Amino acid sequence: MELDDPGFHHSVLSDFRDRLAEGDRADRLLDLALARLTAAGLVRERTTQRTDSTHVLAAVREFTRLELVTEAVRAALKELARCAPHVLDRCGR
Template sequence: MRDRLDGLWCDEDFAAWYPRDGRPGVSPAQLATVCVLQFLLGLSDRQAAEAVRCRIDFKYAMAMELDDPGFHHSVLADFRDRLAEGERADRLLDLALARLKAAGLVCERTTQRTDSTHVLAAVRA
């Protein structure tokens, strides 16, 4: 996905979430990506922050340099608090879906097919 889109979000998508003054923090686009990976892999905040520091696949997904030190795990909770305000999460999802559609990675209302072997095995068991 990063190869086709260079990420689902860019920092400008989050400009209204943060004040314009103060020192720069962690990229909100990267934090959103970490939150998605964290959910998919069932990681705690500490585990997700550790994965950002140590795992090449996380660094690649977030377009980070290999020697990037990452961030403190508490940043994720702060980001999720901002995400929970208003309808920000819905707007972020809509933006990601629009970019995935534009890149041709998802289609609207098509027949989805999957390998149902594991489903059939569970039903038989």
């Protein structure tokens, strides 16, 4: 999105909530989410789930570090392509 993008209108969330409340959509969405979380090994059926978010925060922190490294490499390659494209030409061979 561009920096000057106005984003979405506040009524979008209300409309989405109203559509989700129709019928059993919310229950089906929750069931689907739980099935996928179970398949990924993130939750187990018929057990007590941990509510401590420490492990979640640690995973997010690790992902954030990886994202920062990825962005740094991308920015370096972009600058290299601008300043010395011949260097990148040799890398492709």
